[in-house]
Amino acid sequence: MTKAEITSKVNALLAEEFEVEESVITPDANIKKTLELDSLSLVDLVALIDNEFGIKTNGAEISKVGTFGELYDFIESKIA
Amino acid sequence: MQQGEEIKQLIPQREPIMMIDTFYGATETTGKSGLTVLADNVFCEGGQLREMGVIEHIAQTCAAYNGVKNKQNNGEASKPKLGYIGEIKKCQIVRLPRVGEQLTTDVVATAQVMNVTLMEATTKIGDETIASCQIKLFEED
């Protein structure tokens, strides 16, 4: 899967689940602020990504991810 | 398998709100518990275990799973941590259990971030599914 494919997949997925416009999801935007995530909804993000990409993310890893750009990189490294 | 008083090693809840009486065991991501509905259950009314009792039973199954994990990670002597329901989604209750019936609940942990665990639960009486839900459990450090 290319980076572009990961990006468009993630954006569509998150826009739907967290009910935001896809246009607000940019590589430099902060994930938690943009999606208004709290400690409870962060776990939804993990479940969604794990399920979609067939990976297993642990809490410590996802906590280090700040922006959407970092999230795409993270997923790419996991499925590589 | 843990039963009766041994359950207190796994969950922080105490009488009159203990809603599991058996814990069949846990794997890396799953847990299974049981409860026989007694007439003096605090959530029983008119011979039925009400919704609150069913949901609390599910929540305590998740708590017991966490209790087992906690012992594996921090030693057999570790006390169960206090935990709370953070969120419940898509909770369907098909029917209420009657006094004398035995519930079994299977939970699967689907994701965990810090002290929040997301779990899928299915509750059965025999082979009949009577409830299912998605639940987030929040655990204190």
Next chain:
Amino acid sequence: MLKNDFFTIAGKENGEGLVTYHVVLNPDHNIFKGHFPGNPISPGVCNIGMIKACAEEEVGCGLFIENLKQCKFSHLITPNENKELDIVLKLETTEQVVKIAATIVKGDTKFMDLKAEALKEQKA
């Protein structure tokens, strides 16, 4: 089940499409002895139960919650510090089904919100 035991209804106010029940918890209730010993916290399911009891009061019959679509607990309710609470209900009632949207608040603090569908129960 919980009404007049775990909590009491102190009053209610009708708003626009909403009704607010003022409720008072009973910190001496047995449930607090087990949840948790020396650290009383209202169980999430009891908060759901209080919403259900107020909805039953409003529609005038028993309810069976068959579908709890979503329910989020934002703040813990402790019976000593949060003894008085407001339960705000928005109900849509048809012949058989009651759609419930509810929050438990006090002042600026939101403790929980809930969306559910309940069936009316025939009183025996």
